[in-house]
Amino acid sequence: MRSRARDALAITAAIGKAARRGILARSGTALETLGRLRRGTLFFDKTGTLTHGRMEVVSFRGPDWVKPLVEAAERDSTHPVGRALRQAFADTDRRLEAESVEVVHGGGLLAVVGGRRVIVGSPKFVGERALRDHTMEEHSDLWSRDAITPVWIAVDGRVVAMVGLEDRIQSEAAECLRALEERGFEIAILSGDHPEVVRAVGRRLGVAEDRCHGGLSPEQKLEHVKSRSEGDVIMVGDGVNDAAALAAAKVGIAVHGGAETCFAAADIFLQKPGVAPVVELIDGARRTTATIRTNIWVSLFYNAAGASMAIAGLLNPLIAAVLMPLSSLAVVTHSFRFRFGSNSVANPR
Template sequence: MGNFPQALLAFIAVLIISCPCALGIATPAALMVGVGKGAEGGILIRGGEILERAEKLSTVIFDKTGTLTRGEPSVTDIVPLAERPKDEILRLAAAVEAGSEHPLGEAIVRAARHQMLDIPKVSNFEAIPGQGIRGEINRDRILLGNRRLFREQGYQINPATEEILTRLESDGKTAMLVGCNGLLMGIVAVADTIKPEAKEAIAALRREKVKVVMLTGDNQRTAEAIARQLGIDKVIAEVLPGDKAQVVKDIQRRGEVVAMVGDGVNDAPALATADIGIAIGSGADVAKETGGIILVKNDVRDVVTSIRLSRATMLKIKQNLFWAFIYNSIGIPIAAFGLLNPIIAAAAMALSSLSVIINSSLLKGFKLSTS
């Protein structure tokens, strides 16, 4: 009984020094600061799990239209193929596109209205995802779309027409055929403007050792022309809207941790399938609801910032766990032998929690830039 007071003090000191308070706040403290820092820079992150997952990203897939490009294309070329006036070709194309919400269709309608053309009403309108549209004007069957659609409808595309299509596509333009009652009437070419910050974002991702893939419904030649301007090596073109999620799954099967960046309704399934869905703030509501990260400023460079913020946050978590464990690892053996006063043990434990909070707060100094 003579050693009971000393044993009791040792017992109390062990209980105090082994308290896992700092361990319990090590992860949430850093995540809270990281998510807050992202919100400060216009990057809304839906919880710490997304931030933790972003640190492991190995591949980022970008949808092209509205993400890497402005999504505000304009008509650049109208090429007659059957000795028809350009105005007539544009008028018919605008008529069938008047019922479409696709950016390319809106560009054609804008061009027709700018030229004060009379746009007739279309009946039996039908959109064919990833291929084009068709409709009827006074019983004339009008078709607008890509090669695949026209070949499936029995149209013949001669070498001269193919050469024109190839030339336009090599310039990074989306070339659409216009047909009426089985006869090719002309070609309407539309081009979108690349976002000025997109090239910088791609270069920054490459510096971070992250693979970049561009996903688009455009034909291969047009897609490759745009990819060259952006510095993207991997292009997956001629993808139907419903197949985007499958493309994400295929890349995931190779062991890649994938982020999908998009803005449209058609991107929502792919955003949900990816390990992390990143939605552009100006995009469709369904895309923003699906995405785990929302880029409020519509700046694709924030994709890089998100990854860097995630890595900085995970580093803070590891540092916090070190500070949480180091006091326990050193203090418990000392306390067990009765060499540590309970008051000192309590101070050490408080210092452990304080060091975790201070270390997490240092994350507020993270620079929200891609440079």
């Protein structure tokens, strides 16, 4: 069997096995590349990747008249923050309509509601566009240290309210990150969330503080990916803010529940939520490359043994012709028998 056909057979089998486990590879090249990596940097987005991506409002400071303005501005939002604010403020008595909404990815949004200019977003984003409130700055710092994301609300050029949002960490995330480190990867977090919130989440997951990067725009995430001189970078994300970084990484992995733009930029899509599918993917990719290597050795050994026996006169041409397909049969059988995935996240492959 020719080498290209032999390799393609193992890769095709791997793609099919992966798909049955909810792992969709855009091409066999992505699986091959991932399987060859024995070390490198694995960047994770935070929201929706390491966390559940279902933010809940846990605190509100400000006047109630702000809530209908925010609900109108966030009514069509698909971002986890926007959805949380819309749901929390949906039961207000007044229902307003937004005249215009401009979304700034990685920051927040600017809207006009009932003739009033409304800005909703991170403290940095809102603080650069409206008069800041020092009391709210102090509360933002306190919330952030408890992994509560502060969101500021400005109306007509002045910060008037703030909301605290909490997003629970995936239950298996810490164990899976340790498993990935055992497999040779350096773990880092890239997030548009408040830097102190990202560091707080990192502490709970066992990620070093200097590898927890918060307050990043999509362009800054891209720069982090490009800055790795060795180039062995895997990016895992689920949002529009991750699309450029996913496309620039050696392997981009989009996770369940993400934005359509994110899927288009990624090499591999995980249909299951959580971090465990990433471990399963890497183990499966490594088993794929191991299968390819084994197939090569089987073919080489079989052909070398057959040629040697023929030269020694131990095989006549007819018997050699009959036995030759057995090499291909062995390769085909081995390619389709290997198991894609992990036995356990605790056992590196």
